[in-house]
Amino acid sequence: IQGFLTKFQFPSDATSTSQTYIQDLLSPRGDRTTLEAQKVQEYVTECMQHPLTLDSSGNPRGAHQQRYQEFMGVLCGYIVEKQREWQGEELPYDLVYNTVERHLMPKVKSAVLRHVAQADRDEVISRQCQAFSNVTLEQLRVKPELRSPELVPFIDSISSLRASYFSPNPTDKMYTIVAAAKALYDQLGVMGEMSIDGDSFLDLWIYVILKANVRDLATNLCFMVEYGNPQLANDEAGYYLTTLEAAVSFIEKLVPEQLNLPWIQEDFVVCERGHFSQLARLPGSCFQVVKEGVELQGYQVAIIQEWALNRAREIANLW
Numbered sequence: 001i002q003g004f005l006t007k008f009q010f011p012s013d014a015t016s017t018s019q020t021y022i023q024d025l026l027s028p029r030g031d032r033t034t035l036e037a038q039k040v041q042e043y044v045t046e047c048m049q050h051p052l053t054l055d056s057s058g059n060p061r062g063a064h065q066q067r068y069q070e071f072m073g074v075l076c077g078y079i080v081e082k083q084r085e086w087q088g089e090e091l092p093y094d095l096v097y098n099t100v101e102r103h104l105m106p107k108v109k110s111a112v113l114r115h116v117a118q119a120d121r122d123e124v125i126s127r128q129c130q131a132f133s134n135v136t137l138e139q140l141r142v143k144p145e146l147r148s149p150e151l152v153p154f155i156d157s158i159s160s161l162r163a164s165y166f167s168p169n170p171t172d173k174m175y176t177i178v179a180a181a182k183a184l185y186d187q188l189g190v191m192g193e194m195s196i197d198g199d200s201f202l203d204l205w206i207y208v209i210l211k212a213n214v215r216d217l218a219t220n221l222c223f224m225v226e227y228g229n230p231q232l233a234n235d236e237a238g239y240y241l242t243t244l245e246a247a248v249s250f251i252e253k254l255v256p257e258q259l260n261l262p263w264i265q266e267d268f269v270v271c272e273r274g275h276f277s278q279l280a281r282l283p284g285s286c287f288q289v290v291k292e293g294v295e296l297q298g299y300q301v302a303i304i305q306e307w308a309l310n311r312a313r314e315i316a317n318l319w
Contacts, residue, residue, distance in 0.1 A: 018091055022079060022099040036079065040104055043071050047108040063111035065226035073230075076100055097229045098171055105169045105227075112227060113219070121218035121252070128251050129213035132259075139259045142203045146196065148187055154208055156183035161212040165220065170228035173220060174237040181240045184208060198243075205247045221245060 025036040050062040060067040076096045083091045105112070137147040148154055160180035167173040184204060188196065196204075214220065224241055232238050277289055 016095075018089075018095060019099050021083075022091075022096060023103065025079065026100065026103045036075065039071075039075060040107075043104070044107045047111045063108050063115060065115065068108075068112070068227060069230060072097065072100060072104075093231065094229060097231070101169050101171055101229070109168075112223070116219055116222040116226060118218040118222060122216045124252055125217050125248060126213060126215070128254055129210050132210050132251075132254060133213065135207070135210055135259065137204075137207055140203055140207050141259075142207065143200060146188065146191075146193060146200060146204065148191060150187070152211075154184055154187055154204065154211075156187065157181070157208045158212045159183075161208055162214055165215050170224045170226075171232070173224050174228045174232055174241055177224075177240050177244060178237050180208065181205075181236075202243060202247060202250075205243055206250060209244070209247050209251060217248060221248065 025034050026040060028034050028037055046061060047063045053061050053064075055061055076093060079096050079100070080091050080093055083089050137153055152158070157180045160176060160183050164173045164176040164180070167176050184201075188194070209217075221241075221244065225245075228237075228241075277292070
């Protein structure tokens with residue numbers, strides 16, 4: 001798996017000559033017009049007038065993913081072929097696709113999101129991530145040699161995965177997923193683990209996803225799968241996107257019994273009622289208040305002296 005990332009090339013954010021050329025085709029200056037700009041405008045109009053509809057023959061129109069990918073493939077292929085024939089220059093298809101996507105997607109995104117929105121799954125996944133937010137690598141049965149000694153294990157990977165929500169376009173989101181995987185492998189490299197098998201990676205990936213709790217994760221997954229650059233499907237980005245889908249499916253069905261959780265599953269009595277009531281109200285809390293204000297008889301009162309005398313301790317309502 002590590003070999004994927006050693007070959008993967010992230011797109012540069014620097015505006016190259018080729019990018020400038022493509023941008024000029026899509027947004028010509030002044031009164032000048034181009035066939036590419038005209039076709040983009042026609043497609044945007046189609047998306048606004050016929051969002052997610054089929055024509056009389058059952059063919060997809062507007063922002064439907066099949067129609068979108070068809071339009072992108074034809075336009076990007078035309079730009080590549082045009083530059084090859086006119087200038088003798090071979091433009092990288094991925095560069096063309098990314099540049100066109102960044103120009104087009106903001107114009108049709110509202111229609112696209114109506115198609116990919118999965119609010120119910122988003123809520124389930126978010127609730128699961130909150131419920132298991134305190135899970136440890138040990139509880140996920142990650143191999144001991146792969147457990148990072150960091151205060152927050154794999155924090156760079158978690159941060160990168162969270163950043164995927166803020167990437168506006170599907171292919172950019174896919175590159176952010178790869179960046180999260182790369183950060184995970186970088187930390188493993190620091191630990192002396194240069195390569196791991198697929199099952200071990202999936203265990204770590206599940207941990208990173210639970211901790212990241214990316215907003216609208218199911219919707220963003222659908223956004224990437226259906227509207228991202230299809231040529232990346234068989235590349236590193238496609239692989240890590242597939243493992244992300246697998247990990248999310250696991251998380252959706254995850255129950256405490258599947259993990260090595262040392263949680264108490266039976267009722268128990270506590271005296272710090274205010275403190276534990278507050279904990280029970282937190283999202284994803286493992287505590288649930290069953291009954292309050294019960295007077296217990298036949299018990300001897302006891303306190304922990306060190307706690308009671310410690311003025312720095314926030315909890316003082318021991319009784």
